[in-house]
Amino acid sequence: MRTGTLGPGVQYAFADRHDGVSVAPYDLGNLGDHVGDDPVAVATNRARLAGAVGVGSDRLAAMSPVHGADVVLVAAAGTAPAADALVTISPGVALLVLAADCVPVLLADAAAGVVAVVHAGWRGVRADVTGAALERMRELGARPQRTLAVVGPAICGRCYPVDRERFDAVVAVAPRAAAVAAAGGPALDLRLAVLERLEREGVGVSLVGGCTAQSPDWFSYRRDGVTGRHGGVVVLRGAP
Numbered sequence: 001m002r003t004g005t006l007g008p009g010v011q012y013a014f015a016d017r018h019d020g021v022s023v024a025p026y027d028l029g030n031l032g033d034h035v036g037d038d039p040v041a042v043a044t045n046r047a048r049l050a051g052a053v054g055v056g057s058d059r060l061a062a063m064s065p066v067h068g069a070d071v072v073l074v075a076a077a078g079t080a081p082a083a084d085a086l087v088t089i090s091p092g093v094a095l096l097v098l099a100a101d102c103v104p105v106l107l108a109d110a111a112a113g114v115v116a117v118v119h120a121g122w123r124g125v126r127a128d129v130t131g132a133a134l135e136r137m138r139e140l141g142a143r144p145q146r147t148l149a150v151v152g153p154a155i156c157g158r159c160y161p162v163d164r165e166r167f168d169a170v171v172a173v174a175p176r177a178a179a180v181a182a183a184g185g186p187a188l189d190l191r192l193a194v195l196e197r198l199e200r201e202g203v204g205v206s207l208v209g210g211c212t213a214q215s216p217d218w219f220s221y222r223r224d225g226v227t228g229r230h231g232g233v234v235v236l237r238g239a240p
Contacts, residue, residue, distance in 0.1 A: 007110025013052035020045035030228025109142035154211025157189030
């Protein structure tokens with residue numbers, strides 16, 4: 001598990017698939033409560049991740065991804081809105097993002113007291129969910145130039161072949177996503193597209209992990225089919 005800060009008073013943690021108690025095919029650190037895993041194991045795994053940022057699992061707020069660009073302002077833990085980005089200004093509410101090939105992003109402007117998480121699949125990249133999250137943060141007083149981000153592991157372009165229609169739709173709005181698959185043909189590198197979007201706004205970015213399909217340290221839906229979800233959490237620990 002990787003832990004750190006995104007400025008004064010903001011803590012984050014990112015768990016890989018080894019951080020937990022689940023059994024195959026969800027072994028070990030599955031955080032997803034919608035994939036068929038034992039709910040007790042999932043709750044234990046989530047409690048470990050929450051504890052890494054100094055809160056209880058009852059302080060987690062997750063999302064139900066719909067592969068769009070909706071951003072929901074969260075005021076309390078325990079919510080699971082249908083959205084691909086969450087934002088909060090509430091201290092102690094730990095935002096959780098899950099993934100198993102899509103791009104998970106943690107964001108914070110510590111000075112403004114605003115944190116966010118983003119789940120970016122190909123539809124989210126096409127719809128600019130990352131930009132939508134940054135705009136919602138800006139409305140709450142954040143500035144991209146002092147915002148810090150942690151971008152988690154995601155499937156790389158060599159491992160994510162797509163048909164020409166999907167390739168053209170995404171690359172039209174996110175040129176950095178263009179890639180060539182290992183076997184040749186069009187492919188998408190969604191993490192590169194997200195990185196470019198953040199850097200264009202002046203956000204300071206650090207990375208966790210590499211390609212989910214290539215590394216046994218991460219869950220990959222494309223590689224395994226039935227599998228778990230890794231994820232990250234970010235929390236504003238006190239008033240700015």
